[in-house]
Amino acid sequence: RAARKGGSAAAARAGRARARRRSTAVMSVTLHTNLGDLKLELHCEDTPRAALNFLALAASGTYDGTAFHRNMRGFMVQGGDPTGTGKGGASIWGGAFADEIVPQLRHHKRGVVSMANSGKDTNKSQFFITYAKAKHLDGQYTVFGHLIDGFDTLDAMEKAPVEGKKCKPVTPIVVRSVTIHANPFAAAAT
Incomplete structure (x- = not known):
């Protein structure tokens, strides 16, 4: 019993330490679209390569002026392709990068943000x-990441009319710009 109790206390301390580390590694960005703003919190501690890739691309202006090219009501909206076709994109890693699958991070609700890919380890932008x-x-x-503000904008995006098998919005939904609110990677570099 004492070992179990000690183990539980150790596990609780470890959990609190992880929570403290996560709280110092919070990154949020706002995607300013023509339908409104989407504020996202990114999981820097759990998915550092994906979060850093997204942040660096946002900071470089890669996402500015890009359209969400696929909009499937009741499922998801997809963007981040500078060509607007769903076939383009690049990462900061000089090619595709590996998946960062974390069992606790799931597609369990509205507003979950994930890398789009064409198969295992093919993440780009x-x-x-x-x-x-x-x-x-x-x-x-x-x-x-996940949406923390702008659910009204997400609602408007979902209601936007689409055309064709690829569910392309009839009127483009465009990321005009991205604001970076907190960048834990920049703080770590100094």
Whole structure:
């Protein structure tokens, strides 16, 4: 019993330490779209490569002027492709980068932000935001953030009319610019 109790206390201390580290590694960004703002919190501690990639691309202006090219009501909206076709994109890593699958980070609600890919370890610049729970995506896509403000904008995006099999918005939904509110990677570099 004492060993169990001590183990529980040690586990609790370790959990508190992880929570403190996470609280110092909070990054948030706002995507300013033509339909309104989407404020995202990124999981820097759990998915550092995906979070750093997204932040660096945002800081360089890569996402500015890009359209969400795929909009599937009840499922998700996808963007981050500078070509606007769903076939383009690049990462800061000089090619595609590996998935960062974290079992605790799931597609369990509206507003989950994940890397879009074309198979295992093919992450670049494209990302998607869920409109609903999508458990079938768990373990296949890197969840690297979640929406913390702008659910009204997400609602407007979901209602936007689309055309064709690829569900392209009839009127483009465009990321005009990105504001970076907190950058833990920059603080770590100094």
